[in-house]
Amino acid sequence: MTGGNYDFAVRFLIEQFKRAAIVTHFGFEDEDRAMQRAGIGAAKRVVQGLDAFDARLALAPLLEDPDWGVRVSAAGYLVKALPERALAVLKEIRDHCPTHARITASHMLWNYEHGELDGSASHRIRDTPKI
């Protein structure tokens, strides 16, 4: 499927993915499980929507998004489709990011190295150290 409706639907899904990733990231930053759960659930639904169009690669531009949380989420869902780029982004975030996206990237890389990250589920709800 291509054309106006396809482009519109995919663009809308990408915007939704960004919002979901931002909320997930807030959830990690603020140790707020409801926000983590809401963001992760929304991102999964978006990716299912993209996969229904066979359009997961439309997430690729988000690997350069200015928001660390958006970048790390997109990379998590692209490790299978674009392993080199996605893993490079995850390593960059793990090594340089000042926010909790660094921890998310570390988890994803660890999971990838242990065969547990296949691009279908990029996040797990987690607690972070107490303030």
Added chain:
Amino acid sequence: MSDEGQNPPLALVVKRFKHAAIALHYGYEDEDEAMQLAGIDGLNRAIENLDAFGTEARSALIPLLEDSDQVVRALAARDLIKVMPERALAILRNIYLAGPMQARLVASSILERHERGELKI
């Protein structure tokens, strides 16, 4: 949550307030109930935490009255009505008249509840 028995620092509470307001905005935008509820809970917690600092602490929300996200602005105005009613209500009326759709709906609901005396502030 980690706030067992201790209040997080004021700046962190304000940051959480803003995050929760954005989550609520996105929840409205995407008709995502889980995100809306997470946002509402986050806002309630942030206000409880702010009020635990004392009566002056809500003033820490004042910078959010100029936030680029007008839903954040509207929700900050709601929680500043008792601190600075004239400015907060003027901001809400401006958003109601000229803001983007979701922010107008939020401002309109706040103003209606305020006029009916039903707004818990």
